Amino acid sequence: MASPLLVKTLDRKAGWPLAALFVAAAVIMTQSPASIDVPWALGAHFALKADSLSTFFALLALLVGAVVFCYSAAYLPRRTGNTSFYVIMSAFMFAVLLLVLADDVITLFVGWELVSIASFLLIARSGSGGQDGSVRTLILTFVGGLTLLTAVAIASTQAGTTNLSEILANDIWANHRLTELLAILIAVSAFTKAAQFPFHFWLPEAMAAATPVSAFLHAAAVVKAGVYVLLRFSGIFHSEPVWNALLISVGLTTAVMGALFAIQKTDLKQLTAYSTVSHLGWLVATIGVGTPLALAAALVHTMAHALFKSSLFMLIGVVDHQTGTRDIRRLGPLVRRMPYTFGSMVVGALSMAAVPPLFGFASKEGMLAALEQSSETFGNPVFTPLLLAVAAFGALLTFTYSARIIFGSFIDGPRDMSHVKEAPVSLWLPAALPGLLSIPVAFALPWLDAPVDAAVAAIGLESHSHLALWHGINAPFLISLAVLVIGCIGVYFRKPLLAPIERKQLLPFTGASVLHAVTEASKRYGRLGAGVANSFSPARHLAWPFAAVITLGVAAAVTGMDGAGLAPRVANTDRVMDLLPFAIIVACVLSLLRTRSRISATILLSAVGVGVTLQILMLGAPDVALTQFLVELLVIVMIMMVLRHQPRGFHPVRTRRKYWSGAIAAATGVVTFFGVYTLLGRHERPKLAMWYLQEAPGISGGANVVNTILVEFRALDTMGELSVLGMAAVVIAAVVASIPRERGVDTQPLLEPERNALPLRHLQRLLLPVLGLLSLFIFMRGHNSPGGGFIAALVAASGFMLVYLAKPADAPVVPKRVPFILTGVGVTTALVAGFIGMTHGSFLYAIHGHFLGQHLTTSMIFDAGVYLAVLGMVSLGINALGGESRPGADELPYDRPADTPVPPPTVRERKTDQHDRQRARNVETALQLAQAQAATKEDLK
Numbered sequence: 001m002a003s004p005l006l007v008k009t010l011d012r013k014a015g016w017p018l019a020a021l022f023v024a025a026a027v028i029m030t031q032s033p034a035s036i037d038v039p040w041a042l043g044a045h046f047a048l049k050a051d052s053l054s055t056f057f058a059l060l061a062l063l064v065g066a067v068v069f070c071y072s073a074a075y076l077p078r079r080t081g082n083t084s085f086y087v088i089m090s091a092f093m094f095a096v097l098l099l100v101l102a103d104d105v106i107t108l109f110v111g112w113e114l115v116s117i118a119s120f121l122l123i124a125r126s127g128s129g130g131q132d133g134s135v136r137t138l139i140l141t142f143v144g145g146l147t148l149l150t151a152v153a154i155a156s157t158q159a160g161t162t163n164l165s166e167i168l169a170n171d172i173w174a175n176h177r178l179t180e181l182l183a184i185l186i187a188v189s190a191f192t193k194a195a196q197f198p199f200h201f202w203l204p205e206a207m208a209a210a211t212p213v214s215a216f217l218h219a220a221a222v223v224k225a226g227v228y229v230l231l232r233f234s235g236i237f238h239s240e241p242v243w244n245a246l247l248i249s250v251g252l253t254t255a256v257m258g259a260l261f262a263i264q265k266t267d268l269k270q271l272t273a274y275s276t277v278s279h280l281g282w283l284v285a286t287i288g289v290g291t292p293l294a295l296a297a298a299l300v301h302t303m304a305h306a307l308f309k310s311s312l313f314m315l316i317g318v319v320d321h322q323t324g325t326r327d328i329r330r331l332g333p334l335v336r337r338m339p340y341t342f343g344s345m346v347v348g349a350l351s352m353a354a355v356p357p358l359f360g361f362a363s364k365e366g367m368l369a370a371l372e373q374s375s376e377t378f379g380n381p382v383f384t385p386l387l388l389a390v391a392a393f394g395a396l397l398t399f400t401y402s403a404r405i406i407f408g409s410f411i412d413g414p415r416d417m418s419h420v421k422e423a424p425v426s427l428w429l430p431a432a433l434p435g436l437l438s439i440p441v442a443f444a445l446p447w448l449d450a451p452v453d454a455a456v457a458a459i460g461l462e463s464h465s466h467l468a469l470w471h472g473i474n475a476p477f478l479i480s481l482a483v484l485v486i487g488c489i490g491v492y493f494r495k496p497l498l499a500p501i502e503r504k505q506l507l508p509f510t511g512a513s514v515l516h517a518v519t520e521a522s523k524r525y526g527r528l529g530a531g532v533a534n535s536f537s538p539a540r541h542l543a544w545p546f547a548a549v550i551t552l553g554v555a556a557a558v559t560g561m562d563g564a565g566l567a568p569r570v571a572n573t574d575r576v577m578d579l580l581p582f583a584i585i586v587a588c589v590l591s592l593l594r595t596r597s598r599i600s601a602t603i604l605l606s607a608v609g610v611g612v613t614l615q616i617l618m619l620g621a622p623d624v625a626l627t628q629f630l631v632e633l634l635v636i637v638m639i640m641m642v643l644r645h646q647p648r649g650f651h652p653v654r655t656r657r658k659y660w661s662g663a664i665a666a667a668t669g670v671v672t673f674f675g676v677y678t679l680l681g682r683h684e685r686p687k688l689a690m691w692y693l694q695e696a697p698g699i700s701g702g703a704n705v706v707n708t709i710l711v712e713f714r715a716l717d718t719m720g721e722l723s724v725l726g727m728a729a730v731v732i733a734a735v736v737a738s739i740p741r742e743r744g745v746d747t748q749p750l751l752e753p754e755r756n757a758l759p760l761r762h763l764q765r766l767l768l769p770v771l772g773l774l775s776l777f778i779f780m781r782g783h784n785s786p787g788g789g790f791i792a793a794l795v796a797a798s799g800f801m802l803v804y805l806a807k808p809a810d811a812p813v814v815p816k817r818v819p820f821i822l823t824g825v826g827v828t829t830a831l832v833a834g835f836i837g838m839t840h841g842s843f844l845y846a847i848h849g850h851f852l853g854q855h856l857t858t859s860m861i862f863d864a865g866v867y868l869a870v871l872g873m874v875s876l877g878i879n880a881l882g883g884e885s886r887p888g889a890d891e892l893p894y895d896r897p898a899d900t901p902v903p904p905p906t907v908r909e910r911k912t913d914q915h916d917r918q919r920a921r922n923v924e925t926a927l928q929l930a931q932a933q934a935a936t937k938e939d940l941k
Contacts, residue, residue, distance in 0.1 A: 003086040012082050015073030018090065019066040026062040029055055035103065039842040044162045049103035052454035056299065057100040057228050064219050064310050064434065065093050071314050071430040072212040075321060084125060085210070092118035092216070100228050103164050105152035112148055112225065115193075116141040119222050123209045133205030136515055140202045141222070144192025148229075151185035154178070164232075168460070173236050183243040186233050187250075194226030194280045197254045201511030204261075204273040211317030214269060218276045219310035219434075227280070227302055230287045231295065235460025238290030244377050247288025252390050255281030259397035263498065268316045268326040268409060272309070275352065275401055278394065279305050285391075286367045289377050292463035296452050297366030300467065303448075304363035304438065308351040311435030312405070315345045318423045318431050319409055328404075331413035337420045341428050342410045348435030353402035353487070354395065354480060357469050359438035361480070362445055364395065366467070368476035392479045399487035400494075407494065442469060538661065542668045549671050577618060584611035593662075596649050599640070606636040623706055623786035630794035634874060637801050641881040701848055701855050702783035710788070711859040711866070715834075715844040718862075722830055722869050726823045729873040733819075736880040753808035760806035764799075771799040779867060783855070789863035793870035800871075804878050812883035814875050822872030830865030833858055 006014035035049040050058065069089070076082055095118050099111030116138060123134035156162045158178065159170040173179050190196075195203035203223065207214055217223070230247070237243035258278030265271040283305070286298045318341050319334070320326040335342050351360035371391050375381035422428070441448075445467035456463035471477070490497060532544055585608050592604040609632040617625035692705050692713070700708040710718050775796040782788030800813045836858050837845030846859040 003090045004083050007083045007086050011078055012076040013073050014082070014086055015069040015071075015076075018086065019069040019073075022062045022066040022069065022093070026059050026066075029058055029062075037103070039838055039845075044106040045104050046107055047104040047163060048098075048101040048107070049165065050101055051458040052451065053228075053231060053458040054101045056303075056451065056455045057224060058097055060224065060303065060306050061093060061096045061100070064306055065089075065216055067310065067430050067434055068212050068216045068314070071215070071317075071427070074424065074426040074430070075212060075314075075317055076210075085122075085212075088118060088121050088125070089213070089216070092122065096225065099225055105156050105162050105164055105167065108164060109145070109149055109152055112189075112193075112229075113142075113145050115222055115225050116145060119206070119217060122213045122217070123206050125209075132512075133202070133208050136512060137202040137206055139515065139519070140192050140199050144189040144199075144226075147185045147192075148189035151182050151189065154185075155182060168233075168236060179236070179240060180242050183233075183237045183240050184246065186229065186237070187243065187246050190226040190230045190284075191250065192226070193229070194223050194284060195254075195277050196226075196250050196281065196284055197257060198511060198514075200254055200258065200277045201515075203277055204270050205512065207267075207269040207273050211269070211313060211320070214273070215310045215313035215317075218273065218313060219306040223276065223280055224302065224306070227283055227287070227298070230284065231298065231459055234287055234290060234295055238295075238461065244288050244290055248285045248374070248387065251281045251283070251285025251288055252387065252394070253281070254278070255285065255394045256390060256397065257281075259394055259401060262401040263397060263404060266328045266408070268319070268328065268405065269313070271401060271405060272312055272316060275398070276305075276309060278398065279309070279352075282364075282367055282391075282394070286370045289370045289374055291370065291373050291376060292456055292461045293366075293373060293465075294370035295456050295459060295461060296463045296465045297363070297370045299452050299455055300366050300448065301363035304351065304359045304441075307434040307437055307441070308348045308360055311348040311431060311433070312345065312352065314431030315341055315348065315428070315435070316409075318428050321427065322423050323417065323420050328408035328413065330415055331409055332415035332417035333413060334410045334417050334420060337417050338410070338422045340422055340432070344428065344432030344435055345409065346406055347432075347438060349402045349405050351435065351438040353399045355399075355484065356480075357439075357442050359442045362442055362467065362469055365471065365476045365480065367391075368395075368479055369471075369474075372475055388475065388479065392483060395479065395483045396486055396490075399483055400490055403487065403491045403494070404498070407491070412495075445469065538665070542664050546664065546668045546671060549675065553671075578615065581611045581615040581618065584608075584614065598643050598646060598648060598650060601650070602636065602639050602643060606632050621706075623704065623788065623791060626786065627791050627794065630791065630798060634794065634797060634801055637805070638877055638881055700783075700846065700859075701857070704782060704784055704786065704788070707782045707788040707863075708859075710790075711863050712846040712857075715846075715859065715862060718866065719830055719834065719844065722827055722866060725869055725873055726827050729819065729823050729876045732873075733876055733880050757806055757808040760802065764802050764806045767802060768799050771795055771802075775799075779863070782863065783857065783860070789865075789867035790870055793867045793874070796867075796871055797874035800875050800878055804882055810882050812879045814879065816879065816883075819872045819876035819879060822868050822875065824872075826865045826867065826869030826872060828865070829868060830862050833862035833865060836861070 003014065003018065006017055010017070029050060036047065038046045069086075072085070072089075076085065092115070095111055095114035097111075099108060099115055102108035102111050119141070120134050120138040123137055124131060152162075155167050155172070158172045158175075159167045161167060161170075192199045203218070206217060209217070255278045258274045258276075258281055262271050262274035262278060265274060279301075283298050283301055286294050286301070288294075316326055319331070319338070322338065322341075323331060323334070325331065347358070351358040354361045354364035368388070368391060371387045372384060374387050375384045448467050449465045452465050452467070453463045456465075533541055535541070588604045588607040588611065592601055592608070595601050595604065609628065613625050613628040613632065616628060692709060696705045696708050696713065697703050700712050702708045702712075775792045778787035778795060779789055779792035780787075782792070803813045804811075834844040837843055837847065840847050844862065846857050848855065848857045850856065
């Protein structure tokens with residue numbers, strides 16, 4: 001919230017105070033770890049818990065984020081989109097913190113998806129270069145979101161709670177099949193975020209984003225979200241063979257593959273991005289081992305990777321900032337031109353290459369030691385030499401691409417760099433700081449034992465770490481020594497060794513091409529499925545559901561499924577009085593089939609609705625009947641607004657099509673009748689309906705069961721429908737505004753619109769106060785009698801419709817912004833009512849009380865939100881369809897004072913007028929031709 005104000009005041013320097021806020025938050029977390037648990041909805045809680053594992057990742061995000069924001073204060077250009085950068089980056093930080101601190105699976109999932117959305121926005125804001133990559137990032141991470149949602153939904157329903165700690169401590173994990181299924185789902189979810197094969201390719205494509213985004217995304221944000229989820233669930237899955245095998249195989253494959261791709265790249269950011277993919281593979285494989293030592297090693301390397309990788313990305317940004325390129329082939333010797341940047345990058349690259357005595361060396365030794373324990377995981381030592389050999393090869397490739405960063409950036413380049421200067425201290429120092437910390441941290445490793453052990457304990461295992469640079473001569477040390485020797489030899493012969501594979505495509509396809517093929521196939525399938533309903537023919541729409549119902553009915557009858565037979569008819573389901581609305585409906589439908597006029601068809605269709613309304617009223621549901629009647633009243637006028645832009649009559653239809661459509665319609669009606677007769681007319685009221693009728697008045701204190709269901713018992717459903725209503729209003733406005741409006745060819749305007757509108761103008765003066773009072777009365781009585789916010793809004797909307805009809809020409813009934821304000825305030829009011837309920841139990845919980853002898857409830861606030869939103873949507877529909885004579889006409893002639901000069905017509909208006917005049921001439925010519933032909937025939941007779 002402070003970001004826009006700070007950017008407006010300080011521009012790019014807003015990074016400094018924001019970084020200070022992050023550091024302050026980190027200090028607070030270390031001093032007073034706490035938890036939050038607020039009831040939300042549907043049994044879920046907004047629960048946050050800062051245990052040792054959550055605190056570890058939260059501190060990582062806050063401190064790395066603080067350094068990145070300090071770097072951004074010098075890196076970003078002045079006055080160029082800095083507000084959006086800092087706002088989205090701050091939201092990114094919030095999403096990461098929400099994810100790692102969540103102690104409720106619903107909150108965890110929300111944080112997970114917010115991380116995906118924030119990363120998408122940050123990549124997309126880079127322009128056309130990041131558009132494809134941002135979309136692919138969103139698709140892949142959303143796939144992981146779906147698998148995570150499936151996993152947490154299964155776990156929470158089986159455990160009977162959404163609390164994460166309680167789920168992890170539940171005995172549902174004794175079910176081996178369930179545990180294996182959830183292990184696979186959680187692993188796949190984490191693979192998408194942690195860029196593991198085959199989801200790895202989104203991470204290098206994210207390099208289109210600005211360098212500060214890349215540094216934060218790779219070091220402490222999205223990719224670490226996947227690592228965190230794997231570690232959080234390792235306490236449950238660490239001994240599951242499917243979990244161990246999946247993580248180790250995928251992790252080591254990704255580590256080697258990512259390292260090999262990194263060596264090929266000449267763009268420094270892409271090279272470093274693939275190095276992140278490789279290191280994430282190391283982390284995933286180490287977590288897959290599952291022992292306490294392995295989990296501790298994964299935590300240590302997570303920290304080491306965050307330090308050297310954030311530093312390398314920002315230092316590459318410094319090189320790009322000073323030279324104008326980050327392509328190795330366009331750089332030159334920069335050692336003397338940028339000595340501080342060179343020294344800082346050497347430290348970061350050596351730490352990434354695991355050269356002693358740096359932090360990266362100690363963390364890599366721990367991961368090799370963890371892989372050495374894989375015999376304990378699989379119960380068979382035969383896999384250990386193979387895993388160590390693969391790890392050794394991956395470590396050699398890591399050393400190679402680390403050296404390539406240094407030599408390619410500062411030594412080997414062919415270009416003259418004599419014009420380049422060292423970057424300002426404010427730019428290179430924040431970039432160098434995380435990498436330089438790899439030196440002192442390496443000598444303070446024993447101080448990390450306690451926090452690392454505490455984090456492993458939070459996972460659910462007991463660890464006794466002994467972090468140090470030297471553990472004697474053992475297998476990990478010998479592997480590291482061999483890698484250093486062979487790596488140095490490879491660096492000496494680097495040019496002939498790297499030339500054959502540089503920028504070569506090793507595989508016949510790429511991940512991006514595979515995803516593109518999948519999305520194109522999905523589009524083709526979608527178009528094929530949409531083609532079924534892509535028609536204005538009612539018969540084509542009815543044919544498919546009719547065929548499906550017939551198929552299901554035949555299958556039920558043949559197989560003898562339960563419910564295929566007819567139960568005895570329920571008493572009082574057939575009454576003589578039901579024939580009255582039935583007769584009205586039949587008469588109107590038969591007339592509707594015969595008419596050729598669009599206006600007559602609309603009136604008859606509305607009359608069918610009136611017949612249905614009468615049937616509902618006779619069944620004892622006056623509130624539903626009133627709602628139906630008011631909807632018919634409003635919709636009929638809106639349909640008339642559309643019809644005036646169309647021909648007066650229907651287009652002629654072939655006889656064969658008439659019979660075919662009639663047969664489909666009749667068959668559908670027969671099937672629907674027997675379906676209703678069988679499913680409703682021969683069964684008693686459902687138990688749930690009876691429960692509402694018997695228990696709802698006592699619980700809610702309201703006798704109107706329909707209204708209390710909508711605003712109390714199922715208020716969350718109504719909240720969703722209210723959101724859809726608001727979105728529909730915006731879509732209606734956008735669609736209608738995009739369609740040019742033209743009068744129908746045979747539409748004749750009224751000769752004296754002012755006089756024609758006089759009766760309705762006088763009537764509205766009498767009716768508007770009555771409708772206003774009636775609307776208020778219906779709203780207030782809705783809790784105990786037929787009424788409520790929805791019906792009251794329809795009554796008030798009828799007043800808006802009357803105002804429109806009383807105008808002599810098209811004109812808005814309210815100012816253009818009012819419908820959007822009403823809709824927005826309505827949805828916000830409903831949300832406020834929901835948060836008020838959280839103080840007494842859960843979201844949208846209805847709080848009851850009495851004031852001046854009247855029973856009041858917070859559900860009335862929610863109902864008021866419904867009232868405003870419905871009013872906003874209806875007024876928007878009236879404004880959109882009848883608010884102006886053509887798009888762009890903000891002012892109408894009869895509303896303009898007489899002395900106001902008329903503005904000259906716009907180019908679009910002139911073209912429209914010319915088009916109208918040409919159409920009028922065409923019509924006049926056609927009439928003259930018809931008259932001449934008639935006269936000729938008469939003469940011949």
